[in-house]
Amino acid sequence: MDDNDMMDACRFDMPGYFRCYPTDAFKGARSDKYVCLPDAARCDAFIQCKGPDDTERFCRDPTIKLEGNIPDEIYLGDDVVLTYSTDGRPSPTFVFYHSSKEIPFDSEGKFSYEGTEIMLEATRTGQFSINYKVSITNISEYFHGTFDAIAWSVVAEPYDLGGGYTGSYHRRIAAEPVEIELKVVMEFTDLLGDDVKLYKGQELVVDVAVISKPATQTLTWKLNDIILEDDGKTIFFEEAFDETTYITTYTLKIMNLQEEQSGEISVELVHETYGNLSDAMNLTVLGINTVKLKCDGDKMTLTLHAEKENFETIRLLGDGEGCKFDGDAKEIETKLHECGTKLEFNETHLVYLNEVEGITKKTEKDHAAGISRGSFKLPFQCAYARDGNTKIVSWKVNGQTDVERVKGEGALTFLLELYKSNAYSEKVDNFPFELSVKDNLYVQVRVDSSETTMSLGLVQLQAKDTPNETGGKSYNLVKDGCAEDATLKFVDKDEDNKDLDARIKRLSFQAFKFLESESAVYLHALVKVCIGEDTSCENMCDKTRRKRRSPDEEQNEYHVFQGPLIATDELSGVYIGMKCSVLSLAICLLLSLIL
Numbered sequence: 001m002d003d004n005d006m007m008d009a010c011r012f013d014m015p016g017y018f019r020c021y022p023t024d025a026f027k028g029a030r031s032d033k034y035v036c037l038p039d040a041a042r043c044d045a046f047i048q049c050k051g052p053d054d055t056e057r058f059c060r061d062p063t064i065k066l067e068g069n070i071p072d073e074i075y076l077g078d079d080v081v082l083t084y085s086t087d088g089r090p091s092p093t094f095v096f097y098h099s100s101k102e103i104p105f106d107s108e109g110k111f112s113y114e115g116t117e118i119m120l121e122a123t124r125t126g127q128f129s130i131n132y133k134v135s136i137t138n139i140s141e142y143f144h145g146t147f148d149a150i151a152w153s154v155v156a157e158p159y160d161l162g163g164g165y166t167g168s169y170h171r172r173i174a175a176e177p178v179e180i181e182l183k184v185v186m187e188f189t190d191l192l193g194d195d196v197k198l199y200k201g202q203e204l205v206v207d208v209a210v211i212s213k214p215a216t217q218t219l220t221w222k223l224n225d226i227i228l229e230d231d232g233k234t235i236f237f238e239e240a241f242d243e244t245t246y247i248t249t250y251t252l253k254i255m256n257l258q259e260e261q262s263g264e265i266s267v268e269l270v271h272e273t274y275g276n277l278s279d280a281m282n283l284t285v286l287g288i289n290t291v292k293l294k295c296d297g298d299k300m301t302l303t304l305h306a307e308k309e310n311f312e313t314i315r316l317l318g319d320g321e322g323c324k325f326d327g328d329a330k331e332i333e334t335k336l337h338e339c340g341t342k343l344e345f346n347e348t349h350l351v352y353l354n355e356v357e358g359i360t361k362k363t364e365k366d367h368a369a370g371i372s373r374g375s376f377k378l379p380f381q382c383a384y385a386r387d388g389n390t391k392i393v394s395w396k397v398n399g400q401t402d403v404e405r406v407k408g409e410g411a412l413t414f415l416l417e418l419y420k421s422n423a424y425s426e427k428v429d430n431f432p433f434e435l436s437v438k439d440n441l442y443v444q445v446r447v448d449s450s451e452t453t454m455s456l457g458l459v460q461l462q463a464k465d466t467p468n469e470t471g472g473k474s475y476n477l478v479k480d481g482c483a484e485d486a487t488l489k490f491v492d493k494d495e496d497n498k499d500l501d502a503r504i505k506r507l508s509f510q511a512f513k514f515l516e517s518e519s520a521v522y523l524h525a526l527v528k529v530c531i532g533e534d535t536s537c538e539n540m541c542d543k544t545r546r547k548r549r550s551p552d553e554e555q556n557e558y559h560v561f562q563g564p565l566i567a568t569d570e571l572s573g574v575y576i577g578m579k580c581s582v583l584s585l586a587i588c589l590l591l592s593l594i595l
Contacts, residue, residue: 023353048168062088064151064175067131076182076211076246084149087129092151092173096120099145103436116140140244146184149175178532186271187210188279195282201377202360204254208267208279211247217271221252223283224263229254256377259286295382297400298448300341300379302332302356311358316340332356336382336402337411343404343529345386350395350404353381387559394558398431398467401560415449416525416562422508423495432520432564439511445525445560446504455502457481457537459557460526467522469559474524477509481540485509502537511565520564528557 067083074080086092096103096118105111109120121133136143151411152172188210198204210219221228221237230237238251254261266280294301318340326400327330334341334354341354357377384395384402394403401414418428419442447456460479468471476484483490491506492499500506505527530537 017072017418059121062086062092062151062153064092064149064173066149066175066178070178070471071324073183074139074180076139076141082134082136082140082147082149082178084132085125085129085135086132087126088151089128090153091128091130092153094122094130095150095152096134097148097150100148114142116143116469124194133152139180139182141246142244144180144472145177147180151175186210186275188277192265192267192279192281195284197284197286198257198360199286199358200257200259201255204257204283206265207249207251207252209247210269211245211251211279212271213585217269219267219269222266222268223261223404225266243382257283259287261285273357280291293380293382295384297397298353299333299335300380300382304330304332304356310361314356316357317355327358345387345404349383349386350402351381351383353379355379383536396560399560399562401558403558412529413557414527414558414560415446415448416560417444417446418442418562419444422491424506432566434566434568435511436568437511439512440508442506442508443523444504444506445527447527447529449503451531455530455537456505457528457530457540458505458525459528459540461507463521464524465521467561467563469524469561478507482557499524504590520566522563524559526557526559
């Protein structure tokens with residue numbers, strides 16, 4: 001059957017053929033022109049279809065309707081359900097919009113954004129009718145505004161309508177728009193939490209969070225009913241607003257807590273629309289103090305006593321081995337130039353400063369309440385009287401001289417140590433040190449430095465009746481690197497018969513004897529250091545090289561002393577004179593100095 005026959009079949013209402021009329025939506029198509037189709041399914045593609053009895057069949061405009069009622073008030077964080085019923089022939093397609101933007105559901109009908117999840121579920125209720133359920137969970141501020149639902153159908157497929165016009169015709173029907181204006185009930189989402197105990201020197205960091213619509217609101221922090229101010233030094237305020245959740249988080253920080261700051265921490269929020277909110281917690285600042293701070297020659301020892309539970313850990317300013325301690329440690333010890341110790345000095349003193357910090361264990365309640373207990377911090381320092389030499393920054397105590405900022409060498413520590421035997425294993429720690437004329441004295445002079453190419457030269461060693469570098473009576477044991485006492489011996493091997501470290505000098509000599517005198521003897525050493533290829537610290541007693549030291553050389557020499565030494569033998573002056581023949585001349589001269 002050709003096209004003319006088909007048209008005749010429709011014209012004479014032959015069974016199985018249908019007249020399908022396009023609409024004026026297609027330009028150039030006359031309203032009385034129709035297409036005759038033998039396949040009823042094809043008619044579903046047209047806006048207007050009539051059968052042999054002239055009744056509308058198969059094609060029907062889409063419809064959409066919002067079912068049920070929308071709550072009068074929807075609050076931030078609520079769940080919202082929108083249900084739409086649709087119909088049409090063919091079954092229409094459903095599209096959901098927010099603020100004129102299509103919601104891009106995935107293959108499972110889900111979409112998430114800013115903490116809100118939207119789910120689309122379709123349920124067929126008839127041959128062509130479908131219900132669509134849109135579930136919005138935990139609605140956020142982003143989703144306030146207008147929601148639109150559209151039902152649409154392709155009611156005309158591409159088809160030659162004559163006159164060269166082809167195309168598809170879409171029929172779109174919109175449901176009643178849904179306007180959602182989110183409301184907020186002002187309330188705290190995070191409170192100050194339980195009462196808290198902190199320690200002197202710690203910091204308090206506490207958060208409080210409130211949910212409210214943006215508007216004029218003020219928050220006030222108080223301590224014992226006194227309004228706190230952000231001073232930028234020890235008290236700080238912070239504020240952060242989340243536009244999605246309407247949650248504002250307020251933070252209070254109090255640094256370096258003091259015992260007098262114990263009391264009630266309170267917060268009050270005043271909102272121009274929603275009224276007032278308030279919360280409070282009790283803060284107790286416990287005292288902590290040092291039972292003892294001991295400033296030894298090469299280290300600082302801090303003994304802690306605190307009304308506290310154990311810290312999680314205790315640490316000093318710097319990192320490194322020996323700079324971190326267990327939380328229950330009671331004694332904290334550091335060397336002067338380790339663990340971040342800082343140096344300050346003036347015309348009279350050198351001050352070494354560090355800080356012990358206790359990191360407090362954070363409980364589950366602290367995490368839940370947003371409380372940070374911060375850390376306990378306790379600064380401590382040791383001060384040493386500056387040496388009289390104004391050309392160098394140094395201090396000295398018995399047996400030790402510390403020199404700071406030596407050009408090219410950094411910090412140096414010179415030590416003069418006495419030992420009880422030639423094994424150099426048992427050091428003399430207690431002074432005054434008593435000895436007999438029969439005893440030998442074993443001396444070690446060394447420099448502590450991380451510089452491996454450094455060597456030490458012993459310029460001079462004296463016995464004097466004073467701890468002062470100048471003045472008093474003296475006797476030379478070593479002068480210009482050479483032994484001046486007949487009993488003095490240099491030791492150049494260690495206990496394993498290996499060469500000594502170049503930063504160490506050892507020597508021994510016969511002990512002194514005192515005659516019925518309460519005077520004491522001090523050993524004084526004058527040393528120098530050499531770096532790298534500088535060999536001037538070697539063979540210092542070379543007679544061919546000996547000459548008067550220049551002022552520059554003397555400026556780079558360092559003094560260290562040890563003592564006092566006192567005699568256990570009681571001899572008369574006559575006895576001394578008699579024994580000078582058997583005692584070394586050095587001892588006799590020294591005794592005469594003392595007497």
